[in-house]
Amino acid sequence: MENSPLFKPGHTACAGCGQAVAARLVIEAAGANTIIANSTGCLEVFTTKYPETAWGVPWIHSLFENSAAVASGVEAALIYLGKKDKINVIAQGGDGSTGDIGLQAISGMLERGHDILYVCYDNEAYMNTGVQRSGLTPFDTNTTTSPASGLSSGNLRPKKPVPEICAAHGIPYVATASAGFPQDLTRKVKKAISTKGPKYIQVHVPCPLGWRHESNQMLPVAKMAVETGLYPLFEYEFGVLSGRKQIAPKPVEEYLRMQGRFKHLLNNPGEIRKIQDIADSNIKKYNLKLEAQAPNA
Amino acid sequence: MKEFVEGSHAIAEVVKSCQPGVISAYPITPQTHIVEDLAQMVSSGELKSQFVNVESEHSAASVVLGASATGVRVYTATSSQGLFYMQEVVFNIAGMRLPVVMTCANRAISAPINIWNDQQDSISLRDSGWFQIYAEDNQEAVDFHLIAYRLAEDKRVMLPVMVCMDGFILTHGMETVDIPEQDKVNKFLPVYKPLYKLDPADPISLGLLADPDYYMETRFAIQETMRESISYLSEISKEFNNAFGRDYKDLLVEEYQVKDAEKVIVAMGSVCGTIKEVVDEQRAKGKKVGLLRIISYRPFPYARIYEALKDVPKVAVLDKAVSLGAYAPVAVEIKSAFFGKKKGPKVISSFVGGLGGRDITMETIHEVFRRLGAKEVNFDFVDLKPELLKEGTPC
Numbered sequence: 001m002e003n004s005p006l007f008k009p010g011h012t013a014c015a016g017c018g019q020a021v022a023a024r025l026v027i028e029a030a031g032a033n034t035i036i037a038n039s040t041g042c043l044e045v046f047t048t049k050y051p052e053t054a055w056g057v058p059w060i061h062s063l064f065e066n067s068a069a070v071a072s073g074v075e076a077a078l079i080y081l082g083k084k085d086k087i088n089v090i091a092q093g094g095d096g097s098t099g100d101i102g103l104q105a106i107s108g109m110l111e112r113g114h115d116i117l118y119v120c121y122d123n124e125a126y127m128n129t130g131v132q133r134s135g136l137t138p139f140d141t142n143t144t145t146s147p148a149s150g151l152s153s154g155n156l157r158p159k160k161p162v163p164e165i166c167a168a169h170g171i172p173y174v175a176t177a178s179a180g181f182p183q184d185l186t187r188k189v190k191k192a193i194s195t196k197g198p199k200y201i202q203v204h205v206p207c208p209l210g211w212r213h214e215s216n217q218m219l220p221v222a223k224m225a226v227e228t229g230l231y232p233l234f235e236y237e238f239g240v241l242s243g244r245k246q247i248a249p250k251p252v253e254e255y256l257r258m259q260g261r262f263k264h265l266l267n268n269p270g271e272i273r274k275i276q277d278i279a280d281s282n283i284k285k286y287n288l289k290l291e292a293q294a295p296n297a
Numbered sequence: 298m299k300e301f302v303e304g305s306h307a308i309a310e311v312v313k314s315c316q317p318g319v320i321s322a323y324p325i326t327p328q329t330h331i332v333e334d335l336a337q338m339v340s341s342g343e344l345k346s347q348f349v350n351v352e353s354e355h356s357a358a359s360v361v362l363g364a365s366a367t368g369v370r371v372y373t374a375t376s377s378q379g380l381f382y383m384q385e386v387v388f389n390i391a392g393m394r395l396p397v398v399m400t401c402a403n404r405a406i407s408a409p410i411n412i413w414n415d416q417q418d419s420i421s422l423r424d425s426g427w428f429q430i431y432a433e434d435n436q437e438a439v440d441f442h443l444i445a446y447r448l449a450e451d452k453r454v455m456l457p458v459m460v461c462m463d464g465f466i467l468t469h470g471m472e473t474v475d476i477p478e479q480d481k482v483n484k485f486l487p488v489y490k491p492l493y494k495l496d497p498a499d500p501i502s503l504g505l506l507a508d509p510d511y512y513m514e515t516r517f518a519i520q521e522t523m524r525e526s527i528s529y530l531s532e533i534s535k536e537f538n539n540a541f542g543r544d545y546k547d548l549l550v551e552e553y554q555v556k557d558a559e560k561v562i563v564a565m566g567s568v569c570g571t572i573k574e575v576v577d578e579q580r581a582k583g584k585k586v587g588l589l590r591i592i593s594y595r596p597f598p599y600a601r602i603y604e605a606l607k608d609v610p611k612v613a614v615l616d617k618a619v620s621l622g623a624y625a626p627v628a629v630e631i632k633s634a635f636f637g638k639k640k641g642p643k644v645i646s647s648f649v650g651g652l653g654g655r656d657i658t659m660e661t662i663h664e665v666f667r668r669l670g671a672k673e674v675n676f677d678f679v680d681l682k683p684e685l686l687k688e689g690t691p692c
Contacts, residue, residue, distance in 0.1 A: 033497045037363060050511050053502035058495035060366050061504035062359060062389050069356035073319060073363025073371075074495060076347035080318035080369055087497060105359070108352030 004028055004056070011054040013046040016215025018179035018205030018222060019121045020046070023092070025182055026119055026203075029189035030088050032057060035078075037071040039093025039102060040064040042128040042207075043121060065101035067091040068109040071116045084115060088193050092119040095136035096126040098202075099162040110169040110198045117192045117199045120162065123207040131210040135160035138230070139278060140271055141261050143210075148264035153271050158278070166200040167236035173199040174236040179206065180222025184233065184245065204231045212260020224255040229279035232286045246290040249283055252276045299475050304435040304467045305330030307474045308374075308400055311439045313344045314482040315398075315446050318369035321349040321360035325379040326412045327464035328402040332374055346372075354379035358386035358397075365395040366503055368494030370446065373397070376464055377404035377418045384422060390457050391426030392515065393503060396449030396489075397457040398442065399427075403566070403617075404464040405653040413654020414464045416566060416617040420594070420626050426519045428458040428526070429595040430548070431565040435472040438462040440543060443477065443486060447533050450489050454526055456519065461594075463567040465654070477541055485540040523596040530593060549598035551590040552605050554580060558587030560669050561606060563631055564615045565591045568657050572615075575662040586666055591627065599634045606631075607640040613669040615662075615679075617651045625649050625676060646674035655680055 003009050006027045013020040023043055027034065035058045038044045044061045047054040062070045071091035078084040091109070093102060098120040106118060125143050126132040133146040137155045142148040146155035167174045172195045177185040185203060192199040206222050208215040225231040226245065230252060233245035252275045256262035265271045283289055300307070308331045312320075320339070322332040338344035347364075351357045354375050361371040375383065380401055390397050401419045405411040419429055428448060432438035438460065445458035462468060477485075493501060507515065530548035538544045551569075554576050555561055562572055569590040579586045589605050589612075591598075606612055616625035628647035635641030646669055651657045661680055668674060684690075 035367070035495045035497065045506055048502050048505040050505040050507045053505065055502050056500055058497055058500045059502045060363065060495060061502075062362055062393075063385055066355060066359035066386065069351065069359035070363035070366075072349060072351070072356070073321065073360035073365075074367045076319045076321075076349050076360065077364035077367035077369040077371075080345075080347045080364075081367075104352060105356050108356055111352070112350065 006032060006056040008054045008056060010052070011047045012049065013042070014209050014215065016208040016218045017042070018207060018218050019043055019094070019123060021182070021218070022121055022179045022185060022203045022205050025185050026090070026092070026189050027057060029186045030090060030117070030193050033086055034088040034090055035074050036060070037062070037067040037074060037089070037091045039067040039097035041094040041097055043092070043094070045128055064097050066105050067093050067097070068102060068105040068116070068118060072109050072112065072114050075114045075116055089116045090119060091116055092121065094127065095120060095122040095124060096134040099135045099160050106166070107169065110166060110171050110200070114198055115196055117189070117201065120200070120202040121205045122202050123205050123210060125210055127207050127210045136162065140265055140275060142264055143261070153265065153268065163200065163202050163236070167239050169198070170239045171199065172197040172238060175201045176204070176231065176233050177201055178204040178222050178226050178231060178233060180204070180219050180226060181233065181245070188235070210261070213258055217258065221258050224250065224258060228252045228255045229283040229288055230255060230275070232282045232288055234286050241286070244286045244288055247288050248290050249279065249288070252279050298478060299473055301471060301473050303330060304438060304462065304470050304472065306334050307435050307439050307476060308442065309334030309338065310476045311442045312372050313338050314477060314479050315370065315372070315442065315486060316344070317346055317372040319347045319349065319361060319364035319371045320373070321351050321357045321371075322373050322375065323351055323354045323357045323379060325354070325376050327404060327468045328374045328376050328379070328400065330468065331400060331402070354382040355386055358383035358390065361397050362386060362390050362393070362395060365397050366393070366495050368491040368496065370450070370489040371397055372399070374400035374402065376402040377406055380418045380422060381406065387422055387427065388425045391519065394455040395457060396446070396455055398445045398449055399457065399459050400442070401459050401461045402464040402468045403461055411653040414466050415652045415654065416461070417619070417652070419459060419461045420618040423595055423626070426456060427595065428456060428593070430458070430460055430593055431591065432460065432462045432467065433567055433569045433590060435467055435470065435474045436543070438467055439474055439476065440537065440541070440545070443482060444533055444537055444548070446486055447536070448526070448529065451529060452492055454522055454529065455492060456522060461566065466567045481540055485536065527596055527598060545592070547601065549593045549601045550605060551592060552587070553590060554587035555589055555605055555609065557585055558609055559585040560611045560613070560666055561587045561589050561609045562613045562615055562662065562665060563589045563591065563627065565594060565627065566617065568615065568617065568651060571657060571659055572662050575659050575666070578659070579666065594627075597630050602631060602634045603638060603641070606642060607635070607638070609642050611644045611669050612642040613646045613648060613665050615665060616647065616649045619649045619652070644669070644671065644673045647676045648674065648679050649677070650679040
């Protein structure tokens, strides 16, 4: 891949950062006629430390929880100027800024029907501030504020279903994607950008530092999350499930074994069973299991 | 054109004449009539703005931030809790040097919840880097919005402006107001041309991370701009007078019978109307009293205040806010105007009144003048109700 004029090299992301890969894919899919409103978080910090910026498109960072509202203002201004048809507006942030502190602003943006794509880079914790749990931290994950100590197996709450919350708003397009499936992500961004109205894409992005895996393992880890059914890839249009990536499901233990944040579970079959149940329930709910190939007649 | 209207409606009319591209607000008493009127004007086609009905004040301020950054004139309005909810965005807007104009319909702060007027809300955001100008009546409230856009968008300034008007007293009060005509507004207020904006034709990044090597100079820059703006306010006031025939002098203070006064009350906002009535009454009886009305609270006009009050023996500052555990905000800044200087009042007494909308009557002002004597009152409330302060009163 050559250097991109829209997301330039030289930023200070960790080696192997899934979010850096995904953010670049997103802006390349959206193109140069895009304005980005970015929440506080890793992406904002590693791309815009004054006096440098990695962004080759107009870009604004305001606060932690308001990128959806800032983007709403950008979009309204473009409509007033008669320019909205030619310019894409993206609001983006991490799982914390999206599903926790920013959920209200997003809900408002969706409800008002702004022509904006919201992209959530889901690395499943508040990574920039030191791996604290968020509402999207999966069950049984070890984080600094949901530590797996003797008394606890980590985060005891299920992952907040933000894509479904967005789909419940009845918006034109909601999708989950993964840094492990870049072409699928690109396709989904292009589809979203070409759709009018509010759109939401949540991208699973491994964080080698927070998930405790080698920096050259980002792609295999991301793929395995999808292949176990723990991170289903699906699409909703106007509140109705319209597509999913089917898998030949692998046991969740293969995924857990790859990351230090789950290592406390490896000799705990009871907890692994609970996580397998989550995967199985996703597989059932989204009909993820690949049909057996029919033999040639 | 002169109209006998509710203050809120007059504000909506003048904002309409400024033709903001994006308006966003969240309802809170007593600002509601302003935004309702603007919504009506947009829906009827009189006003071609994008009106964004947001789900919170934090988002209202964020919407106007985003729209202003995209190069469009914007407007929002709020009060009290709403202003506090958007506080971090308010600081953000100033830090990003965006020329947002906001009406603050001054209202008391919870708890206890109270929807009536005092100035605790805007005064509590005095550190934000926004200009704050306080209107005495609805004519000023109207005029100050025009001045606000002219000031904010000046390329030497590029800072947001808060026009403060006392909630209910002004917003819901009916007065005869001269609503400036559109052609005159167009001459006074040019089309907004941003210094920088979000535009794919020339991509920039706004809101970068500034580490300790870079942050402090941005604060210095805003402080310097505010200092320089003291003279721009005079400039703009002259332009305004030429355009509309109303003279706000330096837009810093108003001296009402201060010249030879022995006692002067310092205050901001609509209470000054009441104070002027008392000054007139007392002057008619030969008492040498006066009022120094503060118009520009930020930037605080220290030099102008020194000049106005240096020969006045007794000064009482009447605050409609209090810094609990310490002092009355305006009083402290008045006192500091004289510290270390050769001249100044012998007595500067500090009174706090009108909190939570408690009416400041002419009798209150007479009482303040009475209590302004040889012995300085370091800090005291006026018009407290002793029956509510008895032990055992339920709260």
